[in-house]
Amino acid sequence: MQLDHLLARAQSLAYRISADFNGQPLPPDRRACAAIGCLTVAQQHHCGIILLLRDDMPVHASAFALIGHQIETAFNALWLWYCASEEELGRFLADGSGKTMRQLVAQVDGVLAGSDGPEAALLRDHWARLSDFVFSGERRIRHWLNANEVDAMYAEEAVIELLELSNSIAELGLASFRTIHDKHFTAPRSGEAAPVRLDLAK
Template identity: 80%
Template sequence: MQLDHLLAKAQSLAYRISAEYNGQPLPDDRRACAAIGCLTVAQQHHCGIILLLRNDMPVHASAFALIGPQIETAFNALWLWYCATEEEITRYLSDGSGKSMRQLVTQVDSALAGRDGQEAAIVRGHWARLSDFVFSGERRIRRWLDANEVDALYSEEAVTELVELSNSMAELGLASYRTIHDKHFTAVRNELARGLRVDQAK
């Protein structure tokens, strides 16, 4: 029952994030566009995990398989926004970052260290679980070997851990989207206001 409640909350979070993303104009900036594109894909992985787990016949192995891409894509977005040079952005748009998940997480963690703001707080708050997944290697096979019989369903504890980590990555993505969106559109509003003042002064 506790897991059902957690999954219902996860689905509500997914709807809320999708509503905030959908229909918004893209900024006229390739760094921002690339990062937002990654965040959208990461959010799709979050939705996929929820759908697979809430199915009448839950598909646990496939849900677990999506958490890696969700983390990697979310941290690609953060890396593009906070770390990548212009040359690296150009390379990313044609060939990807070429970085491992471990490298992405390490560089982003370094860039956010000492910063205020929701992104840094989320990374710090979930660092133990995140680093356990990223730095401890692949653990999905071990989940299958913990039981004494063949069973397609993972333990409730394992699924709960997955959903909590996926939710934290979704919240990180939303915080990053707001950072990018607010920075860009604040600049646009300021530019429009300056233009209006110039026109009024003529």
Template identity: 25%
Template sequence: MTYESALSESRKEAAIISQRLHGLRLKSDARSKTAAACFAIAQQHHSSILILLSNRPALEATAMALLRLLLEATLRGLWVSRCATDEQVDRIATGAKRQVDMASVITELGKLFNLKSARSILYDKAYHVLSAYTHTYEQQVQRWICTNDIEPNYQPDEIVCLLERATDAMRLAAEGVRAITVMDKDKP
């Protein structure tokens, strides 16, 4: 898939997801509202990635950095809705100190979904690379010093991969939203 076709497909998928979620009625308990906030933040990160990559010239460095934030918002929303204790939900909602770290979030989600390798794959292997892009470590800097000039040098396949992972995260966030939706049978 080419960069442009991947960007076009990601835009189409974002529009479909937005249309499917528009107008849904969400549960009003603290857990659902907190999870919904995480999923809404994820949706904004996804939209921002698409905007940054649609710019000419594309702003790949910032789009790459946002992938970690998108993934974190999605995973934290799933964790809040499915794993967090009431006390943990309250701490997030009120801004209290001592939030649960992402390694623990991933580990708990892995147990919930019976994914034995979730921590190994998502945290131990992928998270440090995502962090490198977010915090301007080696993977991010190396894309700027490939030639004698200081300029971005992201390969099209890297951007296609970014778009695919971002869209996967957005699909997961959308499923999380649907799980906290009031169904007709739940209406009073």
């Protein structure tokens, strides 16, 4: 079944992301730390969606609700890294970005459009699916509006769309983590704070 195969691929991706994240040095730079913190949360949302869908009684509505948080958190990371001014970074650390998901996605896309980095390439590859979810209205209740009877199970086609989108955001987050880590990870110089070890297992 296509969904079972996609769930297995999603779980394999989640393990690969965890292997990349776990135990890596966290640079002593507040912008990098804030962005990586967001990416870590987004990665946990990806894992949560997989668990909700793999359960013997799949919790579809909650998985559809969680995808919005995964997208928003991942794009907060991209916005912090590529878009936010120092003043905006300070406000984020105190109160959050204050931006809607649509604003975050649009601003990040505006900055990355035309660039050659891995995040930009992934964004272009998955833009149709992402923009359909973010900019085309509330998709997660469409099943309930179209159904003729009460049914807790969403159509397999809708669940497949959800999982493909979640995987694409997870891949985008992994690419962003690698960009940030590769730029900032250097051996500490004399008088510089040593990197903190990042462990998602805690």
